[in-house]
Amino acid sequence: MRLVEKVLDCLLYSLSLFYIAVCPFTKVEESYNLQAMHDLLHHGADVDQYDHHTFPGVVPRTFLGPLCVAIISFPLTSMVTLLGGSKFIHQLIVRAVLTCLVLGSFRVYRSAVRNRFGTQVSTWLTLLTMSQFHFLFYSSRPLPNTMALVPVLLSLSFWLNSNPTMFIFTAASSILIFRGELAMFLGAILLMELLVGKVSLLRVLVVGLVSLLVWIPLTVAVDSFFWGRLLWPEAKVMHFNVVLNKSSDWGVQPLLWYFYSALPRALGSSLLLLPLAPILDRRTIILLFPCITFISLYSLLPHKELRFIIYTFPVLNTAAGATAARFWINRSKSFLSRLISLALLGHLVLNLLASSTLLHISSLNYPGGQAIRT
Numbered sequence: 001m002r003l004v005e006k007v008l009d010c011l012l013y014s015l016s017l018f019y020i021a022v023c024p025f026t027k028v029e030e031s032y033n034l035q036a037m038h039d040l041l042h043h044g045a046d047v048d049q050y051d052h053h054t055f056p057g058v059v060p061r062t063f064l065g066p067l068c069v070a071i072i073s074f075p076l077t078s079m080v081t082l083l084g085g086s087k088f089i090h091q092l093i094v095r096a097v098l099t100c101l102v103l104g105s106f107r108v109y110r111s112a113v114r115n116r117f118g119t120q121v122s123t124w125l126t127l128l129t130m131s132q133f134h135f136l137f138y139s140s141r142p143l144p145n146t147m148a149l150v151p152v153l154l155s156l157s158f159w160l161n162s163n164p165t166m167f168i169f170t171a172a173s174s175i176l177i178f179r180g181e182l183a184m185f186l187g188a189i190l191l192m193e194l195l196v197g198k199v200s201l202l203r204v205l206v207v208g209l210v211s212l213l214v215w216i217p218l219t220v221a222v223d224s225f226f227w228g229r230l231l232w233p234e235a236k237v238m239h240f241n242v243v244l245n246k247s248s249d250w251g252v253q254p255l256l257w258y259f260y261s262a263l264p265r266a267l268g269s270s271l272l273l274l275p276l277a278p279i280l281d282r283r284t285i286i287l288l289f290p291c292i293t294f295i296s297l298y299s300l301l302p303h304k305e306l307r308f309i310i311y312t313f314p315v316l317n318t319a320a321g322a323t324a325a326r327f328w329i330n331r332s333k334s335f336l337s338r339l340i341s342l343a344l345l346g347h348l349v350l351n352l353l354a355s356s357t358l359l360h361i362s363s364l365n366y367p368g369g370q371a372i373r374t
Helices: 002-022 028-042 064-082 087-117 119-131 134-138 144-160 164-178 182-195 201-227 233-243 246-250 257-280 282-298 306-329 335-363 367-373
Strands: none
Touching: 002 087, 002 119, 002 134, 002 335, 028 064, 028 087, 064 087, 064 144, 064 164, 064 201, 087 119, 087 144, 087 306, 119 134, 119 257, 119 306, 119 335, 134 257, 134 306, 134 335, 144 164, 144 182, 144 306, 164 182, 164 201, 164 233, 182 201, 182 282, 182 306, 201 233, 233 246, 257 282, 257 306, 257 335, 282 306, 306 335
16 A cells, blocks of 8 residues: 555646646735745845835735745755756746645645544545645645645644644644634634543643744744834734735625535535545544534635635545545445445546646636746
């Protein structure tokens, strides 16, 4: 099975890099992180030359994510510069580094799934993820949500491996630095752990306090340096989006939009496996509860985008993978079981066809990039 896992890993990385090749350009919502990585690589410590002083955006964003990607990308971009390569190649490099960070975290999460639910479930998790479009597509997009995926997946792996201290610590980093709304998702998991007695309130308070004393000073120190003023970016973002509700200026969606539009597009036909998950494997209840809680609470915010709930996709796919694994294990028990196993394989093909269509549409969705290139 380890050989199968390695083959699937190669396919996973190859598919994500293929998405970058087909859709190499970016959009305005990705511009801040992309420009930040450009400035870090090309201007270094000369912060006065950075683009965000001229175009600060609606709300300030943290430099910690772009800084990590830029540091890893620097050897490759330096080599490209020495060889006379263009900055467009640099853009492809930083996006490739970002997707490798996300997929590396996904592999850590998948390992935790294997430990908790078994090899079959972790294999199906990979197959479902590869067959769907949005997770792999967004894994290379320089968005705050994508940056947050790395600590989120790591915190989820600590959770499944029954390491509450590191779960709280890494979850706090994703909330305090990247996306404050993750308090609803990761907080729902913490609430479950508290209710079943897997973590004590004292540990939550102690680790939570340590996390506050580590992550807030870190983001304030780094981002105050780059922005030139005392700043905690994510606090500003949360005040803008939640308290002032200004995010709705960028459009609103109906209350249940995530459930009837975003999730079916993100999970494809694999969504049909979810209702059976708690019936066939009761362990999946702990996977479904935080996802449904988070999406339901987040639905109360009028402005909605599919990427806002991307953190739930690996967890929902784990629950769907548990259903698929149960059917696959029992595939030889009856004629009906064999038909179901064929349907499982067929649904992967259906997902891939849908993903191919979405990829083609997305490749046509960047006319500005095409205009510059031609």
